[in-house]
Amino acid sequence: MSLAPLPRLIVEPPVRAALLEDLGLAGDITSTAVIPAEHRSTVIMGARKAGVIAGLDAAELAFQLVDPAISVTRHVPDGTAVKRGDTIATIEGPSRGLLTAERTALNFLGHLSGIATVTAGIVAAVEGSKASVVCTRKTTPGLRALEKYAVRAGGGMNHRFALHDAVLIKDNHVAIAGGVAEAIRRARTGVGHMVKIEVEVDTLTQLHEAMEIGVDAVLLDNMTPDELREAVAIVAGRTITEASGGITPETAAAVAASGVDLLSVGWITHSAPTLDIGLDFQSASS
Numbered sequence: 001m002s003l004a005p006l007p008r009l010i011v012e013p014p015v016r017a018a019l020l021e022d023l024g025l026a027g028d029i030t031s032t033a034v035i036p037a038e039h040r041s042t043v044i045m046g047a048r049k050a051g052v053i054a055g056l057d058a059a060e061l062a063f064q065l066v067d068p069a070i071s072v073t074r075h076v077p078d079g080t081a082v083k084r085g086d087t088i089a090t091i092e093g094p095s096r097g098l099l100t101a102e103r104t105a106l107n108f109l110g111h112l113s114g115i116a117t118v119t120a121g122i123v124a125a126v127e128g129s130k131a132s133v134v135c136t137r138k139t140t141p142g143l144r145a146l147e148k149y150a151v152r153a154g155g156g157m158n159h160r161f162a163l164h165d166a167v168l169i170k171d172n173h174v175a176i177a178g179g180v181a182e183a184i185r186r187a188r189t190g191v192g193h194m195v196k197i198e199v200e201v202d203t204l205t206q207l208h209e210a211m212e213i214g215v216d217a218v219l220l221d222n223m224t225p226d227e228l229r230e231a232v233a234i235v236a237g238r239t240i241t242e243a244s245g246g247i248t249p250e251t252a253a254a255v256a257a258s259g260v261d262l263l264s265v266g267w268i269t270h271s272a273p274t275l276d277i278g279l280d281f282q283s284a285s286s
Contacts, residue, residue, distance in 0.1 A: 003077075003078055003079045003152060003153055004277070005057055005078075006057065006145060006146070006149050008061070008186070009069050010058075010145050010146075010159075011057050011058050011061055011146065012061060012065075012109065014142050014143055014146060015058050015061045015062050015065065015104070015108065016065060017142070018062070018104045018107065018108070019062060019065055019101070019104050021068065022103065022104055027100075027107060028096070028100040030099075030101065031095075031096045031099045031100055032096065033217075035095045035096045035099065036095075037094075037096065038092070038094075038180075039095040039096070039284045039285075040092070040093070040094055040284065041062070041081070041095040041098055041281060041282075041283065041284045041285075042090065042091070042282045042283045042284075043090075043092075043095075043098055043279050043280060043282055044087055044089075044090055044091075044279070044280050044282050045059075045086065045087070045088045045089040045090070045091060045105075045109075045277060045278070045279050045282060046086065046087050046088060046277070046278055046279075047082040047083065047084055047085065047088060047275070047276075047277055048084060048085075048276040048277060048278050049083065049084055049275060049276040050083050050084055051081070051082060051113055051114070051116070051117035051275040052079065052080065052081050052082070052113060052116040052117045052120045052153060052154050052275075052276075053076055053077075053078055053079070053080050053088060053109075053113050053116065054078045054079065054109075054112040054113050054115065054116035054149065054150040054153035054154065055078070055108045055109040055111070055112030055113060055146065055150065055154070056074055056077070056078050056088075056089065056109065057078075058078070058105075058108035058109065058112065058146060058254050059072075059089075059101065059105040059106070059108055059109040060072040060074075060089075060105075062067055062101045062104040062105040062108065063091060063093070063097065063098065063101040063105055065101070066097045066100045066101040067093060067094050067096075067097030067098075067100075067101075069093050069094055069097070070091060070092070070093030070094065070097050070098060070101070071092050071093055072089055072091050072093070072281040073089060073090045073091075073092075074088070074089045075087050075088060075089060075090065076088055076089075078116075078153045079153045079154075079155075080188075081120070083252040088109075088270075088277065090282075094186045095284065099281075100206050102279050105276075105279075106277055106279060108146070109275075109277055110274040110275050110276065110277050110285060111143075111272075111274050112146055112147065112149070112150040112153070113150070113274075113275035113277065114272040114273050114274045114275045115147055115150035115151060115154065115268060115269055115272045116150045116151070116153040116154035116275075117154065117272070117275050118154070118267075118272045119135075119150070119151050119153075119154025119155060119272075120154040120155050120270050120274075121157040121249045122156070122247070122249055122252050122263070122265055122268065123154065123155040123156060124250045125250075125252040125253050125256075126252050126253060126256035126263060128228050128257075129187075129253075129256035129257060130256075130259070130261065131152075131243075131255075131256035131260055131261060131262060131263050132156070132157050132261065132262055132263070133155070133156040133157065133252075133262075133263050133265060133268075134151075134156060134157045134159045134242070134262050134263065134264050135148055135151040135156060135157075135158055135264075135265065135266070135268055135269050136148070136159055136264055136265070136266040136269065137158055137159070137160070137161075137162070137163075137270045138266035138267075138269055140269075140270070144161065145161075146160070147269045148161065148269070150269075151268060151269065154268075156268070157262075159264060161278065165189045165195075166195060166196045166197075166198065167191055167195055167196065167197040167198065168198045168199075168200070168219070169183045169184065169187060169197070169198065169199040169200060170200050171200055171202060171221070174199070174200070174206075176202045178253055179209070180199055180201065180206050180209040180210050180213075181209050181210070181212070181213045183199065184197060184199055184210065184213050184214075184215055185213065186188075189239060196216040196217065197215055198215065198216060198217035198218065198219055198240075198242070199215050199217075199218060199219065200218075200219040200221050200244075201218055201219065201220060202221050202222065203223065203233060204227065204230060204234065205214065207220070207231055207234055207235070208234065211234065211235065211238065211239070214239075215239060216239060216240065217239055217241070217242060217243055218231075218235065218239055218240070218241055218242065219238035219242045219264065220241060220242065220243050220244065220260065221244050221245050222244070222245035222246065223243065223245075225254045225255060225257065228235060228241075228243055228255065228258035228259075228260055229259060230257045231258075231260075232258055232259040232260060240261050240262065241259075241261050241262070242260065242261065242262040242264050243255050243258070243260045243263055244263075244264040244265075244266075247263050247264070247265050252265075
């Protein structure tokens with residue numbers, strides 16, 4: 001599946017907000033004081049650690065919003081696995097603008113590439129199974145669209161994007177509604193025919209209840225691989241099965257071997273380490 005870029009209308013608001021946060025009320029006083037206005041430079045954006053790249057649109061936009069005279073030449077597209085020392089992009093333009101936008105551009109690129117990198121690790125761990133790796137709503141406020149894009153860049157898939165686009169009945173919904181079946185019945189009467197309904201179950205007893213009334217997907221929460229295999233047998237292909245809870249690169253293969261359709265992993269967005277990417281000066285002209 002090809003990686004479709006996000007529309008600029010989605011990418012620009014968080015990038016613009018990050019730049020405004022950094023510029024404050026007086027702009028980049030260091031670069032303005034130290035660097036002549038006419039000075040131009042060429043810099044290289046390079047990988048200091050192996051990983052998967054994501055977020056080049058955000059990084060490039062950071063430079064262009066600061067100074068449209070800055071040009072960015074990409075040497076790899078998003079979704080590319082890079083090695084330490086690989087050149088990601090060459091950037092040329094007014095030196096003040098390059099230095100002003102540098103940190104914001106690297107923040108976005110490093111963060112999103114980190115998400116893509118850990119996602120790719122989980123995807124590799126389940127290779128050969130039918131399971132797909134999906135993210136969750138455990139995202140950084142304001143960055144959900146970008147972070148979910150990074151998951152796709154790493155070979156993963158997206159779960160629902162927000163509360164409005166699908167029903168996911170969680171344990172607290174079940175508790176308040178008085179049971180799995182009652183929660184599903186209420187959901188069916190409360191949403192339109194185009195909306196999918198998924199229910200989280202903690203036990204095989206709850207799973208039987210969900211299957212009796214019928215549902216579009218079941219989230220099998222914190223079950224062991226043996227319990228997951230039994231759950232998959234109970235479902236018998238009648239609905240989508242999703243495993244969730246404590247899935248790591250070390251445990252993913254065993255979870256996928258149970259036969260579930262999806263592995264839901266929240267930490268790939270909320271706890272992925274930043275990929276180390278640097279910006280190094282190459283040449284100058286004035």
